Amino acid sequence: MERRKVDILCVQETRWKGSKARSIGAGFKLFYYGVDSKRNGVGVVLKEEFVRNVLEVKRVSDRVMSLKLEIEGVMLNVVSGYAPQVGCELEEKERFWSELDEVMESIPTGERVVIGADFNGHVGEGNTGDEEVMGKFGVKERNLEGQMVVDFAKRMDMGVVNTYFQKREENRVTYKSGGRRTQVVLPDDWETTAEVIRETGRKMLGVSSGRRKEDKETWWWNEEVQNSIQRKRLAKKKWDMDRTEENRQEYKELQHTVKREGV
Incomplete structure (x- = not known):
């Protein structure tokens, strides 16, 4: 986080039992939740200067949690998620998506939302029919878990941001095992990612005047x-x-x- 100048980072599979916040050194603090020290666990790491901006922490399960921050008058919700792996039961997968839906439904209209998650799936190359929520630069063929990601993005009017930029495959894949690959959530070039997020936001949301609207x-x-x-x-x-x-x-x-x- 220091090297890449990251102020907020979502982490998964922390495997720390408990519902706490603790300093982890170098001026960063981790908010986390887990029920078993051997599996799952999610968290959000903040630069210390943003800790005072935290208004609410929702620890839904060891797969979903969220933080609400107010930064320069803007309400920002950061959601960390860890989807069940491909071999898990369908019931467990549906429970995860239901929990994620509930978190999204609880966020008032007009507040900003960013989801940093390990969805354990890939949405595939190309975006025919799904242009409104993703770019062309996914990895390999879409699987069931990837389809769930696309369906979720459509329900929530969101975008799968890491599919909008073109990178070499070794920079888009963060895990390899037995021929299986998982697509990376953020590239190694934060400036590229930031520009993609800004451009995607302009295309999907337009540009506001910067004036705050009264709450509904x-x-x-x-x-x-x-x-x-x-x-x-x-x-x-x-x-x-x-x-x-x-x-x-x-x-x-x-x-x-x-x-x-x-x-």
């Missing part, structure tokens, strides 16, 4: 808006229980409906 109130919600919100919540529960494409599409359409109504 709920007193004006009429019955139609309330019904839309309720339908969206029911669709979310339905999709969590049965992850079919039909249920996913229904939930996605209701998300857009609620956004159009200004909630």
